[in-house]
Amino acid sequence: MKKFSIVLPIYKNEENLPITVPYILDNLKLFPEYETEIIMVCDGSPDKSYEVMKQFQSQHPDIIKIAKFVRNKGQRAAVNCGFTMASGDVIGVISADLQDPFEKFVDMLKLYEQGEKLVIGYREDREDKGLGSLFSVIMHKFINKHVNKQYPAGGFDFYVVDRTIAEAFTKSDSDNNSMQLLLLELAGHAAQIGVTRKKREVGSSGWSLSKRIDQVLNIVTVYSDYPFRKFLSFGIFSGFVSLVFLVLSLVFYSSDFQLSIYMLLFFILFFLSAIVLGCAAMLGLYQYKAMRNEQRNPRYIVDERIPGEKDE
Numbered sequence: 001m002k003k004f005s006i007v008l009p010i011y012k013n014e015e016n017l018p019i020t021v022p023y024i025l026d027n028l029k030l031f032p033e034y035e036t037e038i039i040m041v042c043d044g045s046p047d048k049s050y051e052v053m054k055q056f057q058s059q060h061p062d063i064i065k066i067a068k069f070v071r072n073k074g075q076r077a078a079v080n081c082g083f084t085m086a087s088g089d090v091i092g093v094i095s096a097d098l099q100d101p102f103e104k105f106v107d108m109l110k111l112y113e114q115g116e117k118l119v120i121g122y123r124e125d126r127e128d129k130g131l132g133s134l135f136s137v138i139m140h141k142f143i144n145k146h147v148n149k150q151y152p153a154g155g156f157d158f159y160v161v162d163r164t165i166a167e168a169f170t171k172s173d174s175d176n177n178s179m180q181l182l183l184l185e186l187a188g189h190a191a192q193i194g195v196t197r198k199k200r201e202v203g204s205s206g207w208s209l210s211k212r213i214d215q216v217l218n219i220v221t222v223y224s225d226y227p228f229r230k231f232l233s234f235g236i237f238s239g240f241v242s243l244v245f246l247v248l249s250l251v252f253y254s255s256d257f258q259l260s261i262y263m264l265l266f267f268i269l270f271f272l273s274a275i276v277l278g279c280a281a282m283l284g285l286y287q288y289k290a291m292r293n294e295q296r297n298p299r300y301i302v303d304e305r306i307p308g309e310k311d312e
Helices: 017-026 049-059 075-085 102-113 131-146 163-171 179-187 209-223 226-251 257-294
Strands: 002-010 034-042 064-068 090-093 118-126 159-162 191-197
Touching (some): 002 017, 002 102, 017 049, 049 064, 064 075, 075 090, 075 179, 090 102, 090 163, 102 118, 118 179, 159 163, 159 179, 163 179, 226 257
Parallel strands (some): 002 090, 034 064, 118 191
Antiparallel strands (some): 090 159, 118 159
């Protein structure tokens, strides 16, 4: 029998856990073809989340595993820890607030059984509203358009992943890695199931606006050369405009000397802008490629290996 590990990153979920954990335990029957385990990782939560986790673990030591960070390191690190603790053939990740529908794991596992290495539950709709949600929507659309086309416009942090991808994920640990983009990069392809993100019923999100902004900056600088290519485009445009002003300066030289001087000044201004933007773009692209080469992501993951007779 295959094993299904369910990982929950925990941060400020003291009020959620008494609802979430019993709900998950009651619904493990949804996976009769799998042996199941629950792994909760407390990401340095300042509330009493870990005390609640310990109570459930003592009640269900055969099913529940827990861990606690010394200090807050982010969801990415908590998921990484959960992957290292997991013993399952396939691993599912879901938030402890159950804003994503737990039952959708059934459909995800069906796609996994059909050979998919990564199945994500992307947010096709969301009941939670507000400034934070609006910022998230804009952020996810930007990532989809400018960073990775496979990244769903609604975003995701609810998924199942094959153990081979999870093991590669843990070896690529870095403060600057985006969990979602790294998974997509490692898997190469993701099956997608649309879900509706529910409104949070209890507790408050630890995902502040400042953390969202920090994630955007991290993604743009680590996973995309988009800003530098924009600088290069602006530099080329400025160079073209400078040539136009140079031509105009020569045209007006004999008929209107003063206007010719103005055109010449504009030529110098745009020409210097082109040089500055072009140099910034080239240096940025150089640094970006050097940084990507230094990352410890595996160049390939072997899906299947069939040895020859002499190797057996």
